Amino acid sequence: MSLSMRADGLTGFVTLDNPPVNAIDKAMRDGLMEAVTWAERENFDRVIVTGAGRAFAAGADAKEFDGAALEPYLPDVCDAIERSFVPWIAAINGVALGGGAEIALACRMRIAGPRAQIGLPEVTLGVIPGAGGTQRAMRLCGLDKALDMIAFGRPLRAVDALKAGLIHAVEDDPVEAADMINTEELQCVVPTWELPAPAHDDAAFAAIRERLAQRSPGQIAPLRAVEVIEQGLSLPFAEAMKQERAAFMDLKQGDQSRALRHMFFAERAAKPPKNLPAAPELTEIAVVGGGTMGAGIAYACLSIGLPVTLLETDQDGVDRAEANIGKLIQSGMDRGRLSADGAQALRDRLTATTDYGKAANAPLAIEAAFEDMEVKKAIFAQLDAALSPGAVLATNTSYLDVDEIAASTRDPSRVLGLHFFAPAHIMRLLEIVKGAQTSDHALATGYALGKLLKKVPVLAGVCDGFIGNRIYSRYREAADTVFMDGSTPWEVDEAMENFGYAMGPYEVADLSGLDIGYAARRRQDATRDPNRRYIPIADRMVELGKLGKKVGAGWYRYPGGGGKVEDPIVADLALEEAHFAGIERTEYDEAQIIERLTLAMINEAADVLAEGIAQSAAGIDLVTVFGYGFPRWRGGLMHYADTIGVPHIVERITALQAEDPVAWKLSPVLADCAERGLNLAQWTQG
Ligand code: T1G
Numbered sequence: 001m002s003l004s005m006r007a008d009g010l011t012g013f014v015t016l017d018n019p020p021v022n023a024i025d026k027a028m029r030d031g032l033m034e035a036v037t038w039a040e041r042e043n044f045d046r047v048i049v050t051g052a053g054r055a056f057a058a059g060a061d062a063k064e065f066d067g068a069a070l071e072p073y074l075p076d077v078c079d080a081i082e083r084s085f086v087p088w089i090a091a092i093n094g095v096a097l098g099g100g101a102e103i104a105l106a107c108r109m110r111i112a113g114p115r116a117q118i119g120l121p122e123v124t125l126g127v128i129p130g131a132g133g134t135q136r137a138m139r140l141c142g143l144d145k146a147l148d149m150i151a152f153g154r155p156l157r158a159v160d161a162l163k164a165g166l167i168h169a170v171e172d173d174p175v176e177a178a179d180m181i182n183t184e185e186l187q188c189v190v191p192t193w194e195l196p197a198p199a200h201d202d203a204a205f206a207a208i209r210e211r212l213a214q215r216s217p218g219q220i221a222p223l224r225a226v227e228v229i230e231q232g233l234s235l236p237f238a239e240a241m242k243q244e245r246a247a248f249m250d251l252k253q254g255d256q257s258r259a260l261r262h263m264f265f266a267e268r269a270a271k272p273p274k275n276l277p278a279a280p281e282l283t284e285i286a287v288v289g290g291g292t293m294g295a296g297i298a299y300a301c302l303s304i305g306l307p308v309t310l311l312e313t314d315q316d317g318v319d320r321a322e323a324n325i326g327k328l329i330q331s332g333m334d335r336g337r338l339s340a341d342g343a344q345a346l347r348d349r350l351t352a353t354t355d356y357g358k359a360a361n362a363p364l365a366i367e368a369a370f371e372d373m374e375v376k377k378a379i380f381a382q383l384d385a386a387l388s389p390g391a392v393l394a395t396n397t398s399y400l401d402v403d404e405i406a407a408s409t410r411d412p413s414r415v416l417g418l419h420f421f422a423p424a425h426i427m428r429l430l431e432i433v434k435g436a437q438t439s440d441h442a443l444a445t446g447y448a449l450g451k452l453l454k455k456v457p458v459l460a461g462v463c464d465g466f467i468g469n470r471i472y473s474r475y476r477e478a479a480d481t482v483f484m485d486g487s488t489p490w491e492v493d494e495a496m497e498n499f500g501y502a503m504g505p506y507e508v509a510d511l512s513g514l515d516i517g518y519a520a521r522r523r524q525d526a527t528r529d530p531n532r533r534y535i536p537i538a539d540r541m542v543e544l545g546k547l548g549k550k551v552g553a554g555w556y557r558y559p560g561g562g563g564k565v566e567d568p569i570v571a572d573l574a575l576e577e578a579h580f581a582g583i584e585r586t587e588y589d590e591a592q593i594i595e596r597l598t599l600a601m602i603n604e605a606a607d608v609l610a611e612g613i614a615q616s617a618a619g620i621d622l623v624t625v626f627g628y629g630f631p632r633w634r635g636g637l638m639h640y641a642d643t644i645g646v647p648h649i650v651e652r653i654t655a656l657q658a659e660d661p662v663a664w665k666l667s668p669v670l671a672d673c674a675e676r677g678l679n680l681a682q683w684t685q686g
Contacts, residue, residue, distance in 0.1 A: 002028035004052075005035050011179055012039045012047040012086070016100075021058035022051045024099045026070045032077045032103070039086040046186060047084075048178040049107065050091040051100075056116065059098025062125060062261055065252050074099050074131035075245060078106035082191050089181065091174035092116040092167070097155060102131040105140065108189045109181065110167040111174040112158035118166055119155025122248075123216075125264060126257030126633065128225040130248030132193075135232045135240045139195040141165045147208045147229060151222040152215075193237045200233050218500045219633050221251050255643055259635030263625060266618040266636070270456050272447040276440050279448030286311060286359035286387070287366050288379050290321020290352065293396055294368035296424030299328040300453050302346045303425065309359040310352040318352045325350060328425065356386035364445050366418055368396040371519075376400065377408040384409045392445040394418040399465045399520065402435045413439035418446050419466060421627045429627035430455035431466050456626045461613040464524070468623045470613070471604050471637070476517065478600035479505045480535040481663070482593055484578055486586035488571045489555040495593035500631025505597075507564060508629075509538075510554035518542040532662045537577055541570070599653055602641045606667030609683060617642075617680040642679040650674045 002018035002025055014035045016022040039047045051057055060074060072080075081088050081103065090096070090104035092112040097119045104110050104118065112118065120133045128134060129150060138146035141164040149156065158170045171177035205226065212222050224247050232240035251257050284307040287298040298308045302325070310325070312318045329346055332338035338346070351358055359365060365383050369375055376395060383393050393415050395405055406412035417433025430453070432446045443459075450457040460466040465473055479492050493504020509517060517538055528534070541547075541554065548554030549564075556564035578585050588596070601624075608614045614623070621636020634640040641649060649670060656664040673683050 003031040003035070005031075005038060007042060007044070010043075010045040012042060012044040013175075014047055014049040015052050016049065016057050017052035018061075019053060021055040021095070022053070022100070023058050023061040023063075024074060024103075025061040025064060028057075029072045029074060029077050033072050033080055036080045036084050036086075039088075040084060044086050045183045046178070046181070047086055047088040048091050048175055049088055049103065050093050050175050051096075053094070055094040055100070056090070056092045056096040057100025057103060058095060059100050059121070060130070062264060065125075065127075065257070065261060069249070073245075074102065075241060078102055078131045079193075079241075082106040082108075082193055087186050087189065089178040089186070091178045092118065092158070093174060095119075095155065098122050098129065098133075099131050102129060102133045102136070105136040105166070105192055106132060108186060108191060109178070110161075111169045111171050111177050112161060112167050113174050114158055114170055114172065116158045116161075116170075116174075117155040118158070118161045119153065120150045121153035121155065123151065123153045123219070123221040123225060124260060126219075126221050126254065126260040127248055127251045128221055128228060128244065130245060130252075132241060132244070134225060134228045134244045135197075135237060136192045137166065138198050138229060138232075139192055143198040143201055143204050143229075143233075147204060147226060150225045150229065151208055151212055197233050197237075197240075200230070205230055218498075218631065220254065220256050224251060256633045259639055259643070260633055262618075262635045262639050263621065263632050266621055267456055267626075269618065270458060270622055272444065272457070273459065276444040276447065279444040280363045280390075280441075282306060282363055282445070282448055282452060284309065284359075284362050285364055285366065285449070286362035286383075287368060288312075288383070289367065289369035290317060290324055291368070291370075292324070292422060293420060293424055294366075295321060295324035295328060296422065296426075297366055297368055297396065297420055298350065299325055299346075300420075300425035301449075302349050303332075304452050305349070306452070307349045308351070309362060310350060311356055311359060311365075312352065312354055314354060318354060321352045322350075325352075356382050359383075360386055360388065362387060362391060364392045364394065364449060366394045366396055368420075371397060371400060373400055373404065376405050380405055380409050380415070384411075390414075390441075392416065392442045394442075394446060396420055399469055399523075402433050402462050403437070406435045406437055412437040414442050416442045416446050417460070417462075417466070418449070419460070419468075421468075427627065428454070428456045429468070429623060430457050431460045431468060431623065431627075432457050433460045433462060433466055435462055456622050458619045458622050459615055461611070463608075463611065463613050467605075467608055467614045467620060468627045470608060471601050471620070471624065472628055473520065474604035475597055475601045476505055476509070476538075477535065477663070478597045480538060481533070481660075482588055482596055483574055484535045484537060484581075485583060485588075487588050487593060488566070488574070490566050491588075491590075492593055492597070495590040496597060498590060499594045499598070500634055501629050503629065506555040510548040510556055510558075510564070513548045513550055514538060514542050514554050515547050529662065533660055535577075537573055540573055540577070546570075595652065596656070598637075598640070599649060599656070600663075601637055602649060603653055603664070603667050603670065605637055605641075606669035606680065609680070609685075610667060610669045612685055617683065638680045642681055646670060646673045646679055 004015045006013045087108035090107040090110045095117045096104045101118050120129045145164045161167045228244050285301045286309045288311045329343045402417040406415035416438040419431035421427035430450045489506035493506050496504040546553045557567045605620050614620050617638035620638045624630035624637040625632050
């Protein structure tokens with residue numbers, strides 16, 4: 001039944017119980033309907049509903065979304081609770097999210113524990129509250145709060161929910177407090193649905209729509225939620241509920257909800273490979289290099305309570321490392337995320353030194369030094385000598401050969417890649433790069449750190465750029481080709497922003513620095529396919545000193561260090577290069593730009609799958625969303641590919657081969673999927 005019931009005098013106790021977080025499945029809905037009847041049969045003076053374990057209820061079971069809706073529907077369960085002559089009290093012991101919150105809102109009263117949270121995060125799954133949340137929340141907390149809570153899906157802490165009027169009290173023991181409420185007082189509380197809806201407020205709706213345009217561009221569900229709330233203001237409650245249900249059912253079947261549910265479950269499926277040995281306890285971490293990445297990694301480890309020995313080559317390096325970490329600490333304090341005591345505790349856990357001996361007991365060292373093979377090999381030699389033979393040695397390199405680094409040590413089995421993404425203490429993606437000789441112990445250690453840091457770990461094989469950077473290189477190449485053949489950087493950026501990226505590839509390059517891509521291309525000079533078309537514009541930009549925002553000019557100009565301004569010189573460069581190359585330029589429209597850049601990534605990603613560099617399409621989705629800003633509401637690159645369909649992709653890439661058979665060489669995985677009628681999510685090696 002996914003819940004239990006017991007009577008104690010005139011009180012009925014209902015405990016939602018569907019581990020681990022009491023997701024509301026059909027069994028629970030059946031149980032709740034039975035509990036309403038039971039309470040009326042027993043003529044209780046109240047029912048107290050609470051959750052078993054750490055949650056009240058995590059919302060409707062998102063695994064049931066793909067199937068047909070099964071009665072009793074949750075809105076009907078909520079109505080039955082709300083209209084029962086036996087008043088229900090929600091004793092909110094933990095997170096009450098989505099349908100969990102809606103059950104609570106349908107109760108006559110709500111009492112929360114101090115650590116409880118109440119939220120309507122449905123838009124994060126591409127739907128809207130479908131069991132009365134759009135109509136009940138605003139009757140309790142007013143229009144502004146309800147719009148914000150539902151359109152952005154952020155839960156409220158108990159104390160904030162109390163201030164907002166969503167709950168009646170915060171008590172250490174909400175069940176006990178609910179049992180002590182005076183019966184007459186309880187009987188006088190008006191059922192939520194009978195409360196008057198708030199007055200319409202043009203300004204509130206204009207404001208929320210403007211915020212959504214800025215912060216959730218392209219996403220359908222938040223706008224639908226606002227629409228249903230607005231409609232509800234002028235409808236009888238029952239009519240408004242019908243509108244809500246219709247919108248929920250419509251969105252649930254849509255591409256965006258499927259994509260967001262895919263991401264929800266893919267993120268949670270990102271676990272270590274099966275049968276890994278238990279990881280060692282990570283009592284301390286050594287980090288080599290106190291630059292941007294090293295400082296970020298060290299700060300992330302310090303922030304979860306790990307002592308860090310940060311190793312540098314000389315005192316200047318030590319000073320720089322301490323200054324970089326000091327900046328991160330100060331930023332944490334300025335944002336209110338770190339108290340003065342907390343900051344001091346972080347500092348006390350940091351040892352910045354040139355003495356590798358101070359890291360002798362570290363079970364894991366992470367090298368985050370300059371991206372040069374010889375520099376890294378020298379560092380690994382020092383780590384080899386200074387740390388215990390069982391210590392795991394990781395490199396944060398973003399593209400260098402992990403196997404070559406490993407081969408330079410006495411025991412390559414203890415070497416792996418832990419590729420963090422800048423800023424390392426914020427970005428959740430962690431590519432765990434398994435070298436040819438990386439041991440299971442080393443892998444388990446990498447995953448253990450990833451779990452402690454709450455990262456999204458994705459296992460990667462060794463190749464230039466692993467998963468993410470390799471796909472991103474192809475994306476950049478496709479962008480430069482479109483630029484060379486007909487568009488401008490700003491047209492490309494605008495197209496990809498309209499596709500859903502927060503920033504287009506040229507603005508991103510300006511922020512990271514054009515010299516990074518330049519160095520990567522120089523590294524590939526010796527091995528580049530001579531038959532592969534090479535676009536020289538980005539090289540010329542670097543040779544002209546246009547390195548990006550850091551020098552005030554890159555693909556865009558940044559007058560006074562401010563915002564980006566299109567630079568006609570850059571557009572002319574393409575004209576000049578196209579002239580030299582005898583190219584007749586083409587005016588690509590937005591759809592063509594989007595198609596070429598996304599198909600280029602999809603084809604490269606399919607090769608990454610073919611070569612076993614990524615284990616699954618879902619892993620590539622996690623990399624592209626958590627590391628490179630692919631729009632989450634499209635489900636990541638490979639889920640997006642399956643949404644547009646492999647047959648269509650194969651047809652289009654085949655057509656593009658006519659233009660450039662080398663760049664558009666169809667991946668064998670795409671061909672195989674098309675031939676076998678598989679989608680990419682279904683494709684597996686072997
Ligand atoms: N449905 C199905 N499974 C769920 C689930 C859900 N709603 N929530 C969690 N799980 C699974 C999750 O996949 C994982 O499984 C395990 O529980 C632990 O989760 C009608 C329609 C509650 C804050 O959006 O935000 O209600 O990996 O690893 O970090 O209006 O889970 O162990 O096999 O995340 O402690 C709205 C979604 C649904 C909340 C707990 N609700 N969940 O976080 O554990 S739509 C949500 C969360 C809805 C109504 C509509 C978090 C959590 P496994 P976890 P956690």
